[in-house]
Amino acid sequence: GIQVEQSPPDLILQEGANSTLRCNFSDSVNNLQWFHQNPWGQLINLFYIPSGTKQNGRLSATTVATERYSLLYISSSQTTDSGVYFCAVIPTGNQFYFGTGTSLTVIP
Amino acid sequence: DTGVSQDPRHKITKRGQNVTFRCDPISEHNRLYWYRQTLGQGPEFLTYFQNEAQLEKSRLLSDRFSAERPKGSFSTLEIQRTEQGDSAMYLCASSLAENTEAFFGQGTRLTVV
Numbered sequence: 398g399i400q401v402e403q404s405p406p407d408l409i410l411q412e413g414a415n416s417t418l419r420c421n422f423s424d425s426v427n428n429l430q431w432f433h434q435n436p437w438g439q440l441i442n443l444f445y446i447p448s449g450t451k452q453n454g455r456l457s458a459t460t461v462a463t464e465r466y467s468l469l470y471i472s473s474s475q476t477t478d479s480g481v482y483f484c485a486v487i488p489t490g491n492q493f494y495f496g497t498g499t500s501l502t503v504i505p
Numbered sequence: 506d507t508g509v510s511q512d513p514r515h516k517i518t519k520r521g522q523n524v525t526f527r528c529d530p531i532s533e534h535n536r537l538y539w540y541r542q543t544l545g546q547g548p549e550f551l552t553y554f555q556n557e558a559q560l561e562k563s564r565l566l567s568d569r570f571s572a573e574r575p576k577g578s579f580s581t582l583e584i585q586r587t588e589q590g591d592s593a594m595y596l597c598a599s600s601l602a603e604n605t606e607a608f609f610g611q612g613t614r615l616t617v618v
Contacts (some may be wrong), residue, residue, distance in 0.1 A: 429578040438611070440548075491560070493607065497546065498547055
């Protein structure tokens with residue numbers, strides 16, 4: 398199956414700092430989503446972004462499908478941004494393949 | 506409609522007992538997915554439905570697991586003769602169609618003691 402690698406695995410930031418999370422995937426995809434998993438385990442949708450660039454407040458994402466990677470940018474980080482960020486892709490077929498996530502801790 | 510709903514949120518059961526989880530997808534969403542997540546890992550695919558038809562099952566879904574989606578609405582996931590290795594977060598998601606945005610529920614955290 399497709400391989401999905403996220404980096405870095407862990408990230409600690411001072412409140413107010415900016416960060417970039419990366420997702421590499423080994424095959425072409427039809428769907429790519431970024432999620433934030435809150436402390437209670439729920440996956441919160443951040444972006445549906447199989448290609449191109451989107452922005453939502455302090456967050457933005459870019460997917461370069463031809464080069465098989467996606468980036469999630471977090472600007473002016475806040476403590477509420479802490480948690481695990483997952484990239485998930487659907488190549489052909491119908492199931493999401495998740496990366497192992499980036500665990501973000503924002504300290505005040 | 507407030508999103509994908511899962512019930513119960515938490516379940517503690519003794520080894521060997523059967524458990525059943527329920528998922529109510531977003532209305533009009535034709536696709537429904539079940540995933541399992543263990544500590545420190547990303548979610549892993551179990552199965553998915555297109556309306557009432559179960560179209561794909563992972564090899565993770567042993568014969569102790571069964572999923573249904575009668576009438577293409579809510580879905581149930583049953584685990585028979587639970588084992589300690591079944592302890593995990595079980596996540597349900599739904600989407601309107603193929604290659605559209607999927608939304609996840611809050612999950613059911615199962616602990617087998």
